[in-house]
Amino acid sequence: MIRLAALDIAGTTVDEGGAVYRVLAEVVREAGHAGDDAAIRRWMGADKREALAALTGCGDPAHVEELHDAFVAALADAYAAAPPRPLPGVTRACAALRAAGTAVVLTTGFDRQVTDPLLAALPAAFTDALDAVVCAEEVGAGRPDPAMVHRAMALTGVEDPGAVLTAGDTVLDVQAGRNAAAGRVVAVLSGAQTRAELLAAGPTDVVDGVADLPGL
Structure with missing residues (x-):
């Protein structure tokens, strides 16, 4: 059972509405990286800090936290617009x-x-x-x-x-x-x-x- x-x-x-991966790609691109669909798809379902570190090649925990803060803020805006x-x-x-x-x-x-x-x-x-x-x-x-x-x-x-x-x-x-x-x-x-x-x-x-x- x-x-x-x-x-x-x-x-x-x-x-x-797919907001999480759309916002994730936007944050990665704004950080100066490709954020292409193939790369994003490999990290679907992952911890978002781990995904951001991998997608940007960032090894600095403080910078990853900044990226994550930007992700959280942008996602909150997306959810407010489309709950x-x-x-x-x-x-x-x-x-x-x-x-x-x-x-x-x-x-x-x-x-x-x-x-x-x-x-x-x-x-x-x-x-x-x-x-x-x-x-x-x-x-x-x-x-x-x-x-x-x-x-x-x-x-x-x-x-x-x-x-x-x-x-x-x-x-x-x-x-x-x-x-x-x-x-x-x-x-x-x-x-x-x-x-x-x-x-x-x-x-x-x-x-x-x-x-x-x-x-x-």
Whole structure:
């Protein structure tokens, strides 16, 4: 039995219009680097500080923090202009999972500066269907490291990774689930990466979106 569903946020449970990767590319370009689509796609789902450091080749933690501050500010403006919302059927699916005895935890490469305002803007029916939220900065590692999944397990008292389902819309999401030895590693097609890209990472399942998870 699946006792924990660890779900990504942007592109998986929440529709934020692709703002995060658009803003990430803008910050990288403003820092004097290419920020091309191929480079950005390789860092989808990653901790945003790690992504900014890699995409700009910056080894100075203080400068990376400045880049991250610029990213957070620009993303806040983007979300104010076009507020994020739960993807279709996600709220109902999360409630159904919890009713069946499966804890629901969100995991994200965002830090709390981004995550908390984003969640506060979403309907209470969605946030009330969550057991916890885990950010990469809180566990010291972003995807594909399985640390966020392990933290979600600890928060919900789930010891057997075989009782865990992970779901995300990026290759790094799939790799993190596999690295955690999760029983079900689900790729969803509601985000930025294609079926072919996701299949190459080796998920156990590919579905249109989180709304399909109760059916699994």
